[in-house]
Amino acid sequence: MKKSLFAGLLLTTLSLPSFATEVDIQTNLGTIRVDLKEQEAPQTVKNFLRYVDEGFYEGLIFHRVIKGFMVQGGGFDKDLDRQTTHRAIAYEGDNGLYNYRGTLAMARTNDPNSATSQFFINLVDNEFLNHGAQGRAGYAVFGDVISGLDVVDDIAKVPTRTVGPYQNVPTTPVTIEKITRVN
Numbered sequence: 001m002k003k004s005l006f007a008g009l010l011l012t013t014l015s016l017p018s019f020a021t022e023v024d025i026q027t028n029l030g031t032i033r034v035d036l037k038e039q040e041a042p043q044t045v046k047n048f049l050r051y052v053d054e055g056f057y058e059g060l061i062f063h064r065v066i067k068g069f070m071v072q073g074g075g076f077d078k079d080l081d082r083q084t085t086h087r088a089i090a091y092e093g094d095n096g097l098y099n100y101r102g103t104l105a106m107a108r109t110n111d112p113n114s115a116t117s118q119f120f121i122n123l124v125d126n127e128f129l130n131h132g133a134q135g136r137a138g139y140a141v142f143g144d145v146i147s148g149l150d151v152v153d154d155i156a157k158v159p160t161r162t163v164g165p166y167q168n169v170p171t172t173p174v175t176i177e178k179i180t181r182v183n
Contacts, residue, residue, distance in 0.1 A: 032148035
C-alpha cells in the first residue's frame, strides 16, 4: 500500500506542468505580457532574459513599425542611437514555433546567427518568416503574447516616417519603459 501510494505521488509530481517564464513589456501605450518558450528556444530565451535582467531595454523604443506585418524594438533609443549589445547568438528557428500573429521573434541581419537584442512581435501570420520557408532560415520565435495584444495593435496604428536611413519609424516614440519578469 505504501509503495503504491508513493509511486502515485511520484507520478503526479512528475506530470505537473513546469512553470512558464513570463515577462511584462511595459510601454508608454500599455503593457504586453509574453510567455517565453524556454523548452523550444532555450538559448534565445536565455539571451533575452540576460538583457531583461540587466535593464537593457529601459528607455529603448519600437523603432520599426509596419502595419499588417510587425513591430520591432530593442536596439535603439529615442534619438535612434544604436545600443551596444552582447555577442550574437546561434539561430534557433528550427524549433517547431511559427511566426503567427502575437508571437515574439528575434530580429537579425541576413546571417541567421546574428540576433542580439532586437525582437519583433508579429501582427499577422507571417509564414514566409518561418524556418525553411522559401528554402531559407527563418526568424526564431521564442514567445507568445498572452495579454496586451491590443497594445501591440495600438503600436501598429502609430504613424511612421523615414528618419535618415531608417524607415517605418514612429513619428511619436513608442517607448519600452521596462521589461520585467513576472515569474
